[in-house]
Amino acid sequence: MRRVIIFGLKDYAELAHYYLAHDSSDDVVAFCVHRAYLPADQMFLGLPVIPFEEVASIYPPGDYFFFVPMSPKAMNRDREKIYLAVKDMGYQCISYVSSQATTFGNEIGENCFILENNTIQPFTKIGNNVALWSGNHIGHHGIIRDHVTFTSHVVMSGHCDIGAYSFFGVNSTLRNALKIAEGSFIAMSAAVVKDTEAWAVYKGNPAIKMDIPSTKMRF
Template sequence: MAKVVIFGVLDTAELAHFYLTHDSDHEVVAFTVNQEYLKETEFKGLPVVPFEEVETFYAPSEFKFFAPMTGRKMNKNREKVYLEAKAKGYEFISYISSKATLFGNEIGENCFILEDNTIQPFTKIGNNCVLWSGNHIGHHGIIKDHVFFTSHVVLSGHCVVESYSFFGVNATIRDYTTIAEGTLVAMSASITKNTEAWGVYMGSPAEKRPIPSYKVY
């Protein structure tokens, strides 16, 4: 069990607090946000402290950190907080729902994996990844750092997902496919071949759009 500081006070942080409280051995002790967004000093009955000074309130030697943020700016916002908290000396927890199905998979730190995800054998997941509810993650795959799956995504077997990728609801990815760095797969898109870095893919079968993903999301 760890005493945990959560980054944020919006929906995702509130959900993280709920899941950690009701479905883990961890104890949430506080929230933290950047000073410019610090409007209240309490959330969910717990203190809210400025992120710029969080280590003076909650020493990294005694507390762990969790930053379960959205995929905005192609996961770069979440990466920034993750790296800054790491530079402060914090270790991170990951939350994996007791209602997810795993098979001894290797999963990194600061991951937020919700209910009804199936992660088949021999698939590895990196650091700072979010898998919202109800995804199928196929066997013998690799998901690298700073990736976001929404819900009901089907990632078939032997796929490689490079960092900063984002998958919309009901996206489908064919087996043995490589999803290049920063790929945005739109909702209901069907990927049948390797993607290009920072591409946006829509449709079934999916086609690449002319605008890069970092200008879309």
């Protein structure tokens, strides 16, 4: 049984605690946030909340694991920052893959948060720090690179290459064999029919590039 510290105190952290408690053999021992965000009683869901600045002296890397299940804010770069900071401290991050997801021995990296009813078809690889919210179709012979978020009910057809930091809104759809460039923001319900440009926003059916960089998106 791995002893796990969860970073954060918001919805994602609460959900991660729920999923790990109900659907894994991992044991969540504490939550962790930067000192400035510590709650007055230093407790959350009946567990201690430890300042990030001190966590390594209380729960040493090697004996404990981390999980950083944060939202896609700032095109996944906020989650990347904490994930890399935790790794720099010497921790290994766990990945959670729902027992209700369908997988086929896929390569899946660390700090991934993969919820129920995702179908990840054979020969598709998933990098580090990837969130697949519920119900996505992740087609065969594809690759999802690091720091990506799929929200829900996205269809990624076969042979797609998903660039790092990308975000997919609910119900978006990708034609087969597309190359989605780094930092692409695909709006909800967009139907992407051709390769995308880096750090661009796409909307509509067929999806059209918007006049705003994805780094300016607020969600």
